Amino acid sequence: MTDKLRPRSGELSDPERSPGSISKGQLLEDLRHIGVCEGDHIAVALSLRRVGTVQGRAEAFIDALLEAVGSGGTIMMNSHTPFFPVSQIESSDPKYIFDYRSTPTWTGVVPEALRNRRAALRSRHPICSVVAMGAKADHLAGGHDEDSPPYSPYSRLAEIGGKLLYVGLDDRMVAMRHEAQNLAGLMDVVPLEVAIRYLNPEDGRIELFRATNVFSCVNNLSTLVPALRGMGLIVDGKIGAADSILAPAKAALLAMAEILRGDPTKTLCRDFSCVWCRELERRMDLRERIEDPEIFQKSRALMAILGIINQRRMRGSWAAIKGVGLLKKIF
Numbered sequence: 001m002t003d004k005l006r007p008r009s010g011e012l013s014d015p016e017r018s019p020g021s022i023s024k025g026q027l028l029e030d031l032r033h034i035g036v037c038e039g040d041h042i043a044v045a046l047s048l049r050r051v052g053t054v055q056g057r058a059e060a061f062i063d064a065l066l067e068a069v070g071s072g073g074t075i076m077m078n079s080h081t082p083f084f085p086v087s088q089i090e091s092s093d094p095k096y097i098f099d100y101r102s103t104p105t106w107t108g109v110v111p112e113a114l115r116n117r118r119a120a121l122r123s124r125h126p127i128c129s130v131v132a133m134g135a136k137a138d139h140l141a142g143g144h145d146e147d148s149p150p151y152s153p154y155s156r157l158a159e160i161g162g163k164l165l166y167v168g169l170d171d172r173m174v175a176m177r178h179e180a181q182n183l184a185g186l187m188d189v190v191p192l193e194v195a196i197r198y199l200n201p202e203d204g205r206i207e208l209f210r211a212t213n214v215f216s217c218v219n220n221l222s223t224l225v226p227a228l229r230g231m232g233l234i235v236d237g238k239i240g241a242a243d244s245i246l247a248p249a250k251a252a253l254l255a256m257a258e259i260l261r262g263d264p265t266k267t268l269c270r271d272f273s274c275v276w277c278r279e280l281e282r283r284m285d286l287r288e289r290i291e292d293p294e295i296f297q298k299s300r301a302l303m304a305i306l307g308i309i310n311q312r313r314m315r316g317s318w319a320a321i322k323g324v325g326l327l328k329k330i331f
């Protein structure tokens with residue numbers, strides 16, 4: 001075992017599961033045990049390292065998933081790719097041009113291996129693409145392109161009664177939590193614009209994709225998972241050595257969206273310098289609603305100054321970016 005594969009302390013809490021390597025058969029057993037069934041349409045996000053040493057690595061993980069859902073089921077993963085604040089696109093590497101047919105994903109070795117399967121379908125969204133394989137792959141990934149809401153495959157998954165499986169990600173319900181923010185009307189409030197060049201497969205031209213609904217702060221969203229757990233929506237289990245959670249996509253999405261809609265302060269992190277959260281609370285006038293506010297949230301004047309600075313930061317002003325660092329030192 002190399003140092004890289006050696007479990008970090010606390011990761012493999014169950015000694016029965018720690019030693020040795022994990023076979024595809026064991027993964028399949030774990031998937032069934034947590035509640036993955038034949039015919040399921042399931043979005044999976046994971047840390048393979050947390051699973052332990054898997055014999056056959058990413059390919060074996062995919063095979064186990066495909067076997068678990070059978071020919072009537074579908075697996076879907078995020079195959080997201082890099083993006084830049086719009087103010088930095090000019091100085092970004094001009095050679096990086098997203099092409100949905102060939103650009104590798106940055107969401108891990110397993111989604112990347114799935115993307116490389118011939119039978120898998122990758123969507124065309126220039127930043128938030130997904131890759132899907134199985135009976136409903138076309139329904140989930142088809143039509144998800146530069147004109148689509150970035151996390152819409154997750155609403156599609158919810159509509160068809162799909163499930164969510166997060167493996168070794170603690171309470172990070174990646175992507176789905178953005179879709180919940182979107183349904184709660186929070187993704188369009190702060191126009192933090194990101195951009196990327198992409199190859200339009202229809203005419204072969206390089207175009208600039210710009211979007212204000214891709215990025216949001218997720219630092220506080222892990223707190224939604226215990227709430228879902230309290231509603232009986234989460235099954236906890238192990239896949240290999242990784243603590244994992246399974247949930248019905250629709251119920252989880254609607255519940256998270258409802259919590260956020262009812263109280264948008266639930267999405268806010270506590271970091272003074274977080275432009276997304278600070279602008280959201282200012283634009284939605286959430287200050288009075290924040291339970292147990294931080295010192296800076298108590299001061300209307302400071303929030304107003306921060307608002308002015310953040311407007312400039314969103315336009316990429318370095319002076320404003322430094323200004324926030326200075327304010328942080330003072331408070």
Ligand SMILES: CC(C)(COP(=O)(O)OP(=O)(O)OC[C@H]1O[C@@H](n2cnc3c(N)ncnc32)[C@H](O)[C@@H]1OP(=O)(O)O)[C@@H](O)C(=O)NCCC(=O)NCCS
Nearest residue numbers: 004045046047048049052053054057078107108109174175
């Ligand atoms: C970022 C993320 C992928 C990192 O997890 P990770 O476990 O370090 O990375 P991968 O799943 O790609 O697994 C690769 C690791 O497994 C290790 N590995 C190698 N062989 C292995 C084997 N046979 N079995 C298991 N792991 C192995 C690799 O060494 C690599 O670790 P290294 O980078 O330290 O070398 C994960 O934390 C995550 O966030 N996943 C979700 C991503 C997502 O969908 N994001 C959407 C945002 S909206």
Ligand SMILES: [Zn+2]
Nearest residue numbers: 217269274277
């Ligand atoms: Zn934040």
